[in-house]
Amino acid sequence: xxxxxxxxxxxxxxxxxxxxxxxxxxxxxxxxxxxxxxxxxxxxxxxxxxxxxxxxxxxxxxxxxxxxxxxxxxxxxxxxxxxxxxxxxxxxxxxxxxxxxxxxxxxxxxxxxxxxxxxxxxxx
Numbered sequence: 001x002x003x004x005x006x007x008x009x010x011x012x013x014x015x016x017x018x019x020x021x022x023x024x025x026x027x028x029x030x031x032x033x034x035x036x037x038x039x040x041x042x043x044x045x046x047x048x049x050x051x052x053x054x055x056x057x058x059x060x061x062x063x064x065x066x067x068x069x070x071x072x073x074x075x076x077x078x079x080x081x082x083x084x085x086x087x088x089x090x091x092x093x094x095x096x097x098x099x100x101x102x103x104x105x106x107x108x109x110x111x112x113x114x115x116x117x118x119x120x121x122x123x124x
Contacts, residue, residue: 001027003035003064004053004084009108013051013084016115022122023048032056032064039068039075047079049122050101054085054092061085065099076101080121084110 004010010028017026029035032052036059038044054061061083068076081101085092086108096102103121106114 001029001035001047001049002051003029003032003056003061004051005030005056006053009053009084013110013115016110016112020112020115020119022115022119032059032061032067036064036067039072044075047076049080049082049118050076051082051084051118054083054087054096062095065101069099069101080104080118082106082118082121084108 002010002013004013007030010030014026014028017023027035027038027047029038039047052061052064059067065076065081079101080103081099082104083092083096083102084106088107093105096105104118
């Protein structure tokens with residue numbers, strides 16, 4: 001699953017993910033609220049990995065992770081969460097590391113080698 005308000009970024013990551021063969025299906029959402037709505041559905045599939053942007057309108061990535069941890073902690077319990085952001089803030093890195101599910105903090109633009117490293121995180 002990828003949540004990023006930038007359509008171009010979602011398309012680029014999706015292309016790289018398909019190129020590396022990391023996943024068969026990638027769900028993508030432009031707004032965190034839409035992803036939460038999806039996760040609330042009774043037939044929601046297991047999310048193996050979540051790539052999420054920090055800086056999004058209405059609900060940012062940290063607010064999304066807080067909402068999930070507080071209200072649906074089992075949804076991402078076994079998921080690998082990766083922060084993908086243009087932020088250079090060390091505070092953002094520290095805040096990301098405060099979430100147990102966050103396994104990596106990547107800065108945009110992401111490349112094929114970084115996507116390939118996600119395979120190690122997801123399958124470890």
